[in-house]
Structure formats: C-alpha cells, structure tokens
Amino acid sequence: MLELLQQPWPWYVAGPLIGLTVPALLLVGNKALGISSSLRHVCAACVPAGIPFLTYNWRAEIWNLVFVLGIALGGFIGYRLMGHPDVIGISAATVRDLKAEMHLTDFTGLLPRELFALDNLANWKGWVFLVLGGFLVGFGTRYAGGCTSGHAISGLSNLQWVSLVAVIGFFAGGLLMTWVVYPMMF
Amino acid sequence: MKYFKYLVLGTLFGIILTKSEVISWFRIQEMFRFQSFHMYGVIGSAILVGMISIQLIKRNRLKSIDGEEIKLADKQFNHGIWIGGFIFGLGWALTGACPGPLFAQLGSGIGSAAVLILAALAGTWTYSALREKLPY
Numbered sequence: 001m002l003e004l005l006q007q008p009w010p011w012y013v014a015g016p017l018i019g020l021t022v023p024a025l026l027l028v029g030n031k032a033l034g035i036s037s038s039l040r041h042v043c044a045a046c047v048p049a050g051i052p053f054l055t056y057n058w059r060a061e062i063w064n065l066v067f068v069l070g071i072a073l074g075g076f077i078g079y080r081l082m083g084h085p086d087v088i089g090i091s092a093a094t095v096r097d098l099k100a101e102m103h104l105t106d107f108t109g110l111l112p113r114e115l116f117a118l119d120n121l122a123n124w125k126g127w128v129f130l131v132l133g134g135f136l137v138g139f140g141t142r143y144a145g146g147c148t149s150g151h152a153i154s155g156l157s158n159l160q161w162v163s164l165v166a167v168i169g170f171f172a173g174g175l176l177m178t179w180v181v182y183p184m185m186f
Numbered sequence: 187m188k189y190f191k192y193l194v195l196g197t198l199f200g201i202i203l204t205k206s207e208v209i210s211w212f213r214i215q216e217m218f219r220f221q222s223f224h225m226y227g228v229i230g231s232a233i234l235v236g237m238i239s240i241q242l243i244k245r246n247r248l249k250s251i252d253g254e255e256i257k258l259a260d261k262q263f264n265h266g267i268w269i270g271g272f273i274f275g276l277g278w279a280l281t282g283a284c285p286g287p288l289f290a291q292l293g294s295g296i297g298s299a300a301v302l303i304l305a306a307l308a309g310t311w312t313y314s315a316l317r318e319k320l321p322y
Binding site (some may be wrong): 005008009010011012013014015016017018019020021022023024025026027028029030031032035036038039040042043046049051052053054057064066067068069070071072073074075076077078079080082084088089090091093094097098107109110111112114115116117118121122128129130131132133134135136137138139140141142143144145146147148149151152153154155156157158159160161162163165166167168169170171172173174175176177178179181 | 189191192193194195196197198199200201202203204205206207208209210211212213214215216218219221222223224225226227228229230231232233234235236237239240242243248249250252254255256258259260261262263266267268269270271272273274275276277278279280281282283284285286288289290291292293294295296297298301302303304305306307308309310311312313314315317318
C-alpha cells in the first residue's frame with residue numbers, strides 16, 4: 001500500500017478522484033470548483049487600485065483562497081513527503097522531440113531547469129517562459145472566465161457548451177505554441 | 187473553522203494533481219504533442235465522474251450539508267471565452283501549468299512557481315484594468 005502511494009498514480013485513479021472534487025465542493029459548501037478566480041481575489045485584496053472589476057467583497061470568497069492554500073500544502077505532501085521519481089516517466093517520443101527541437105538535456109524534476117531556472121531571468125528564455133507565460137495564464141483565464149478546473153472540469157461536467165468553446169480555445173492556443181511558436185523560438 | 191473543510195479538500199486535490207504528475211511541464215508537452223493518453227485520461231475521466239455526480243445531485247435534488255439547495259449557474263457566452271481561452275492556451279503550453287498546478291508546484295518547493303504566480307497575478311490585474319477596453 002505504501003509503495004502504491006509513493007508511485008505516480010495512473011490516470012484512471014487520479015482522474016475520477018479529481019472528478020469527485022466537483023460534487024464534494026457542492027455538497028460541503030455549495031461551491032463550484034474553480035481555481036483561477038483565486039488570482040482575482042488576491043488582486044482585489046492586495047491591489048484593487050479603484051478598478052471596478054477588483055472592487056467587490058472578496059472576503060465572501062475566502063473559501064477559494066483556503067482551497068488554493070490546501071493545493072500548495074498538497075503539493076508539499078504529495079511531492080516532498082510521499083516521494084517522487086527523479087524523472088517524470090514521459091513517453092520516449094516526447095523525450096526525443098524535446099531533445100531535438102528544444103535542445104533540452106536535463107529531464108529531472110517537474111519542469112526543465114534549462115528553461116525555468118531562476119538565473120534564466122538574465123536572458124530572454126526566463127522572461128518568455130516565467131514572466132510572459134505566467135502573465136498569459138493570469139490574463140487569459142480571467143478573460144475567458146475560467147481555467148482547466150472551472151471550464152474543462154466544472155463546466156463540461158455541467159454540460160455547458162460555453163465551457164466547450166473555452167476548452168477548444170485552450171487547446172488551440174496550446175497547440176499553436178507547441179507546434180508553431182516553439183519551432184520558431186529554438 | 188468554517189473554512190477547514192476547504193483546506194482538507196484543497197490538500198487532497200493538490201496531492202492528486204501532484205501524484206498524477208499533471209503539474210509537470212513535461213506531461214503538458216506530451217499532451218500537446220499527442221504522445222501519451224495520460225493527460226487525456228485524467229481530464230476525460232474527471233469530467234465523466236463530475237458529469238455523473240452532477241446528474242445524481244440534480245436528479246435527487248440533493249442539498250448541501252448546510253441544507254442549501256445546490257444551484258449551478260449557467261455560463262454565459264461572450265467573445266472573451268474563446269479569445270481569453272486562446273491566450274491562456276498559449277500560456278499553458280509555455281508554463282506547462284494551469285493555475286491549480288502552479289500552487290501545487292509552489293508547495294513542492296519549486297522556486298520558479300513563485301515567479302510564475304506573481305506573473306499570473308500581474309496578468310489578472312492587467313486584465314482587470316483593461317477590461318472595459320477589451321472586445322467581448
């Protein structure tokens with residue numbers, strides 16, 4: 001059992017558990033699963049600057065910030081305490097492509113150090129991957145009214161066609177970046 | 187104390203995201219390159235289980251533990267849905283993380299997650315400031 005918890009979990013264990021978070025939040029507090037809203041609440045709490053979209057009673061949404069704090073705690077427990085493999089077991093084809101196309105050599109950890117190490121902020125790579133990437137996530141999710149949790153999981157679970165449009169947008173952006181922009185960058 | 191249940195659920199959610207490796211940039215690249223079923227299996231089965239659960243809640247008119255009627259608002263369409271979705275998608279492929287995984291990465295002790303979250307906050311703030319001027 002212990003060994004089972006330490007190993008990476010297969011999709012058919014993790015996926016259904018993620019899905020159960022939707023009814024769990026509804027049943028314990030009538031809350032809809034959605035994570036990107038937490039970014040808005042932090043902005044509203046810290047730097048509202050008189051912006052109408054950031055002027056609302058964010059205290060009514062503290063549950064969302066507590067949920068996100070829990071996610072960070074879960075990241076610590078799941079990664080540091082429960083253990084993790086040195087190298088994520090991605091497919092051989094992906095390793096081959098990332099080596100050939102993006103010149104990556106270090107496949108240890110959750111993300112490639114060659115792109116995400118903080119000293120990269122001294123060159124264009126760090127600014128594109130860390131700063132621009134994060135900015136687009138924060139800007140785009142709020143513009144679209146949700147992210148993978150709010151639209152893909154919560155929204156599609158509730159048969160919202162609007163969420164399907166959003167998810168198609170997510171994939172269109174991701175595919176364009178992966179297949180068109182990356183080859184131009186490297 | 188009334189928030190404790192959300193801390194518990196968030197922690198479980200974070201553990202699941204971490205153990206299934208969906209917080210890894212490598213997994214997201216594998217997904218966008220269609221080289222593994224893993225991410226599609228995780229997201230697809232999560233939606234399926236969520237869908238069945240919501241149907242059960244609706245059909246049985248289940249109430250929350252506080253006795254409230256469970257209501258799910260319909261999402262309204264505007265052009266921001268696909269424009270914003272597309273912009274997020276670009277960022278998703280760059281960072282290899284959506285907002286949930288960013289917080290799990292932070293907890294796992296990756297320094298870059300702190301920068302990514304600050305940048306995401308700057309993005310949300312900028313959107314908020316420009317909101318009236320953006321197409322909808």
